[in-house]
Amino acid sequence: MVTTETQLAVERLLARYVASLDEDRLEEWPDHFTEKCRYQIISSENHRQGLPIGVFFADSRDMLRDRVMALRQVNVYEPQGYRHLVSSTLVSDEGGGIVAAQSNYMVVRTMHDGTATLFSTGRYLDRITFQTGQTGEPLFLEKLVLYDGSRIDTLLAIPL
């Protein structure tokens, strides 16, 4: 069990995290992570089988910044946006100012022509630190995006 304050702080972090993606403020997305961090998008089936490779992996905040730079400046894809719905967040205390959180997510992707599809559902498995110094806001040490199924429609550009 964690305190209501901790639960709320985790949910607020998740809300700010998805807002940075959904509102096209991608440059703020890496700010929710610690400098050394771990972020991965991988199918829940690969994860269950202990297979290490998924769709995207980063072990530093700079790698996340590089993803944003590539999406903004380098890669080519049709204009599109996400809407994340995050729910059922369970938080547990790991001690040392670190909590583990697991949530369900759902992402609707809307293309520039108006086509909206259910793009991805799955779970977030997060480890979050409250020992963050400057802003006092909690940060992700680790965020594992376990998507259901194995299929991705067309391409995955924006992170989940």
Added chain:
Amino acid sequence: MRNSLALTWPKEGLTRVPYALYGREDVYAEERASIFRGPSWSYLCLEVELPNPGDYRATFVGDIPVIVARDMDGSLNAFENRCAHRGALLCFKRGGHGREISCVYHNWTYDLRGNLIGVAFERGIDRKGGMPPDFKREDHALRRLRVENFAGLVFGTFSPDAPTLADYLGEAIAARIRRVLCKPVAVLGYSSQMLPNNWKIYVENNRDSYHASLLHTFFTTFRVNRLSQEGGIIVDDSGGHHVSYSKRATDKASREYDSAKLRASRDDYRLADPSLLDGRDEFGDGITLQILTVFPTFVLQQVQNSLAVRQVVPRGVGQTELFWTHLGFTDDDAAMRAIRLKQSNLVGPGGYISLEDGAVGGFIQRALPASGDESSIVTMGGADARSQDTRATETAVRGFWKAYRGMMGV
């Protein structure tokens, strides 16, 4: 013309490809009959995915569902994933393990070679009902494929007329497969991607070295692959298979990249974490990129230290599923696994250099209504389909159509 397709190939030959091929149902049906059931070899799975006797997996040849199994004697077999009785899928999961495979519908049971070994209530109940006296199980085996294993890649063909797999691949292609699959592999991950386009658009894209450094800006910006690097294209005699390779360390200053106004050519970006591109020359020949295709639907990929096989499965005229299987070697050390994990970011459905291929096929498919009876232009680097020491060419695309026309009779 061997088949009944009403299709006239343009008089220019391999340098023209009719757009009708990407949108017509009758073409799609003919491909199933003449290519996927014809004298081609299709990738089924990796040998390492069937380690033990009794292991089996569901896979596809074209869009035809197939089971590939390791029999109790260790041999590899493949047969249609379709019950001989009422035509239901036998294996409706990724795979399984056992001495036999039963249909859930009426419990007809097959061994791992596809022989029918059990029919529920074959003699009826209390001597009533049951199969007629002339019913013979041996008349109802599942349709089998010939199966061969090359360097741990399991291929199958429906056709008794296909050459041996080694002859089908030819020496040059076989050597480049062995170059990568030189020791025991380990599967490091799976993913799949639904492409909104005809399957041929994707397999042409693999053979199209012209587009690589133009569409895939990441390639060029971070000098992972430029046409100004040493490299070339190998096209086998059939035309259907190819290898494109390059050496990243050999990039020389190129007026074409520097002065031309290429969207792809930007030098003002730097990776904040350049460890993404740190790798090893693990094959000892300086080749940092090798894309290899086998007609019709197989790809073996080395992008730096990211190794993968890709299986292309048609899902109707305008849809294709692309299955990615990421590989390493069983003797990788931890540092090598870390390199492969990072460099997997280059490929797959969200990869820095493969992401655009998910989109560009759909751009062609969506523009088909405008194409009428027109053809695309494939004249870069000449009119034939031979190996070349430049990648500013569409020779391997023409090669694909050479093999395709041969099998389709068009």
